[in-house]
Amino acid sequence: MSGTKRVARETLLWVGGALGTLCLLSLLAGWLFHLTPLVFSSGSMSPAYDAGALGIAREVPAAELSVGDVVSVVDAQGSRVTHRIAAIESDGAAAVLTLRGDTNDVVDAQPYRVEAADRVAFGIPYAGYALNAMASPFGVAAALLLVTALLLLAFGRGHRLVPLGLASTIVAGAGLGVAGVAPWAFTSAYWTDTARATVTATTPAPVSHQQPVCTSKETNPKTNNEEAKLTWPGLGPQYEFYWELWKGTSPGGTLEKSGTLPPVGTSGTVTLQFGEIPSGGGGNSPFYAKVWTRLVSDHSNVGSPTTTLLHSGPLPNGPNWWMYCGTA
Amino acid sequence: MTLHSGALHIDLESNVRVRPETIGNWADLNLSGLADGTSRAAIMTVGNNSLGDAPLSYRVQAGAPGALGAALRITVRRGGSVSSGTCTGGALIGGAGAALNGFDAPMDLHLAPGQSHHLCIQVSLPAGSAIAPSASSTVTLTFPAKQEPS
Numbered sequence: 001m002s003g004t005k006r007v008a009r010e011t012l013l014w015v016g017g018a019l020g021t022l023c024l025l026s027l028l029a030g031w032l033f034h035l036t037p038l039v040f041s042s043g044s045m046s047p048a049y050d051a052g053a054l055g056i057a058r059e060v061p062a063a064e065l066s067v068g069d070v071v072s073v074v075d076a077q078g079s080r081v082t083h084r085i086a087a088i089e090s091d092g093a094a095a096v097l098t099l100r101g102d103t104n105d106v107v108d109a110q111p112y113r114v115e116a117a118d119r120v121a122f123g124i125p126y127a128g129y130a131l132n133a134m135a136s137p138f139g140v141a142a143a144l145l146l147v148t149a150l151l152l153l154a155f156g157r158g159h160r161l162v163p164l165g166l167a168s169t170i171v172a173g174a175g176l177g178v179a180g181v182a183p184w185a186f187t188s189a190y191w192t193d194t195a196r197a198t199v200t201a202t203t204p205a206p207v208s209h210q211q212p213v214c215t216s217k218e219t220n221p222k223t224n225n226e227e228a229k230l231t232w233p234g235l236g237p238q239y240e241f242y243w244e245l246w247k248g249t250s251p252g253g254t255l256e257k258s259g260t261l262p263p264v265g266t267s268g269t270v271t272l273q274f275g276e277i278p279s280g281g282g283g284n285s286p287f288y289a290k291v292w293t294r295l296v297s298d299h300s301n302v303g304s305p306t307t308t309l310l311h312s313g314p315l316p317n318g319p320n321w322w323m324y325c326g327t328a
Numbered sequence: 329m330t331l332h333s334g335a336l337h338i339d340l341e342s343n344v345r346v347r348p349e350t351i352g353n354w355a356d357l358n359l360s361g362l363a364d365g366t367s368r369a370a371i372m373t374v375g376n377n378s379l380g381d382a383p384l385s386y387r388v389q390a391g392a393p394g395a396l397g398a399a400l401r402i403t404v405r406r407g408g409s410v411s412s413g414t415c416t417g418g419a420l421i422g423g424a425g426a427a428l429n430g431f432d433a434p435m436d437l438h439l440a441p442g443q444s445h446h447l448c449i450q451v452s453l454p455a456g457s458a459i460a461p462s463a464s465s466t467v468t469l470t471f472p473a474k475q476e477p478s
Contacts, residue, residue, distance in 0.1 A: 042382075042475060043334070103335070105348055109387070109472060190475040191336030191382065195343075197351040197372065199467045201359035201396060201451065206461035236364060237458035263458075297460040 016146070034059035036118050037184035038072055038082060039128035044101025045070065045082065045189040049120070054127035054184070055082065057118035062095035065117060072118040072187050073097065075110055082120065082187040083108060104192040131184055207235060208293040208303035212272070214310070214325035226322035227275040228310050230289060234264025239302070242292045243272055250288045250307050263296060274310065274323035283314045283321045284328050334380020338439075338473035344377050359451055359467060364459075367452030369410045374471055375444035383438045386473040388421060388447070390431040396465040399457040400428040406436065408448030415448035425452065428467065438476050 029035055036057045043051035048070070057072050065071065065088060072082040083099035086107050094115045100107040212230035219226065241261040246253040264270045272291065287310040293302040311328040312321040337345045356370035376384050388404050391397070403425055408418030422433025428451060439445060451467065453459065 041477075044336075044475070106472060109474065188475075188477070191378075192472065192474050193336045193338045193347065193384075194470060194472045195338050195340045195346075195349040195351075195374075196471070197340055197354040197469045199354050199357050199359050199451075199469075201362055201392065201400060201465050201467050203396060203453070203459050203461055203463045204361045204363050237456055238460055295460055296458065302461075 034118075036072070037131075038080075038118070038120065038187045039131050039184055040082065040123075040189050041128075041186050042189050042191065044103050044191045045084070046103055048102060049082070049123045049189065050125060051189075052127075052129040052132070053123045053125050054131060055120040055123040055187075057082075057120045059116050060119050061116050062090075062093065062114055065095055065097070065114075065119065070120040071097065071099070071114075072120065072185075073099070073112045073114055075112070080185055080187040081108070081112075082118075082189050101189055101191060106192055106194050108192065132186075206293075206295065206302045207239075209233070209235060209239075209241065209270070209291065209306065211306050212289075212291060212308050214308050216325040218313075218324055226313070226315075226324070227273050228323040228325045230272040230274075230291070230308055231269050232291075232306075234266055234268040234270050235293065236266045237263045238296055239263055240294050240296050240299070241270060241272075242294050242299075242301075244290045245274060245310075246288050246290065247285060248288075249286050250309070253286075253288070256287070260294075276315065277312055277321040277323060283312055285312050286327060287311060287323065334378060334382055336382050336384060336473060336475050337377040337379070338384060338386055338471055339375045339377050340471065341373050345379075354469070357449065357451065362451075362453045364453055364457050365455030367413045367450055369413055369415045369448060369450040371410060372447045372449050372469070373444050374439070374447060376439035376441050376473075378441045378475075381441065381478045383440050383476045383478050384473040385435065385438050385476050386471050387432060387434050389433075389470040389472065390428045390467065391470070392429050392465045392467040394463070394465045396453075396459050396463040397429045397467070398427075399453055399459055400465070400467065401425045401452045401454060402428040402431050403450040403452075404433065405448040405450075406445050410448060413450070414452075415450040418448060421447070425454075439473075 038055040038057050040049050040051055040053045040055060049055050065085060067085050067088055069085045070082060071085060072080055075081050083101045085097055086100040087098035089096040091113060094113055097112045097114060098107050099112065209232045212232045215229045217227045240263050243259055244255055245257040247256050248254055261270055261272060289308045289310060290305040292305045294300060295302060309327055310323050310325060313324050315321055339346060339349060340351055343349055357368060359368055378384065390402050392400055403415055404421040405415040405418035406421055408415040419436055421435060422431060
């Protein structure tokens with residue numbers, strides 16, 4: 001072998017060995033110092049760490065984390081996520097992290113409770129692409145070819161003086177690569193986005209009851225169950241009805257009675273009855289009933305009251321009186 | 329592993345890459361004068377207009393304040409159709425007649441770039457709710473999206 005060829009061979013082997021040693025040392029450093037190289041597979045941390053960047057992260061306890069740190073955690077689905085801390089809440093020895101990608105408008109939906117997290121110290125743009133290529137089937141095949149070539153160079157006829165350590169390092173590196181024990185991790189810096197739509201919901205405007213229909217129960221000859229009955233359709237559970245019975249001519253007179261009727265469904269009928277008037281209530285006198293619709297929610301009146309004219313008539317053989325619809 | 333560059337965009341109706349995106353008063357769904365025991369429904373289109381190879385997952389969330397908001401119910405059907413103020417057919421998302429305020433359901437399918445879902449959204453006020461007349465509540469429908477691996 002000529003001197004030039006020997007130098008080239010030695011150079012190749014030394015470079016290969018050095019790279020392998022670096023690879024092993026980085027693996028060892030990762031184990032010893034809790035360092036994790038991270039390949040960013042997506043770009044929500046752009047421009048600080050664009051897709052394809054290689055970030056170097058070191059595991060630190062939760063107490064050392066603060067807002068603004070870029071940390072790598074594992075989500076509920078077991079995937080590694082690297083985003084920036086937007087908020088942090090202490091939880092004993094642990095911390096609950098709210099993360100957000102730098103290009104995302106909203107924080108991650110899932111908070112992360114961690115006792116320690118990989119905090120990214122710095123990044124190398126595009127380096128992740130190279131590592132990703134090396135981890136691909138094509139990259140592994142190329143590495144195997146390279147290793148084979150280097151081994152042939154090392155152990156080919158007449159080359160037994162090549163340091164065995166270099167060859168061992170190359171083989172170990174190749175073995176790790178084939179076994180999938182890559183000294184780096186892929187991390188998602190996933191994007192988020194949110195869209196919203198709003199609609200104003202309202203309930204119907206308030207309504208008031210219809211003019212009551214008045215029905216007299218009047219028999220001839222008079223019995224002891226005469227009455228005037230006012231009815232109108234119910235308005236549903238939102239509405240109650242306040243009524244007043246006045247003696248005299250509308251709108252004046254004297255208030256005799258008042259009360260409130262509970263809500264009645266829209267398919268039901270509200271009934272207000274006036275029957276026997278105690279002695280002294282007045283015979284053959286004009287009366288009228290006013291009815292207001294009210295909201296159940298605050299008992300406020302809805303619209304104007306209705307007025308129904310009534311009159312009283314004598315009760316047979318007694319001092320009391322009955323109520324009838326209309327005027328006497 | 330595929331390394332992605334681009335941007336994620338979930339859009340509503342015919343919007344394309346609007347950010348931030350809020351449709352102020354979604355006209356398709358008319359919830360004015362909603363009486364007890366009635367419902368209204370409309371179709372919302374949710375699209376993935378992301379740049380790059382970015383499939384997305386998303387959720388359907390809803391909220392409405394006040395007594396009216398607490399009484400409202402929601403039904404979401406992916407691929408459903410509107411029939412007399414109700415949603416029929418399609419895939420039910422998150423349960424039928426669920427409480428609208430606090431509704432939060434994941435969509436059952438991811439959206440690939442360029443794809444869209446047609447969501448039938450039904451809002452109802454159950455009979456006997458006894459909400460005061462002229463009550464008002466702003467219903468907010470939120471669609472948070474997250475990039476998924478392709």
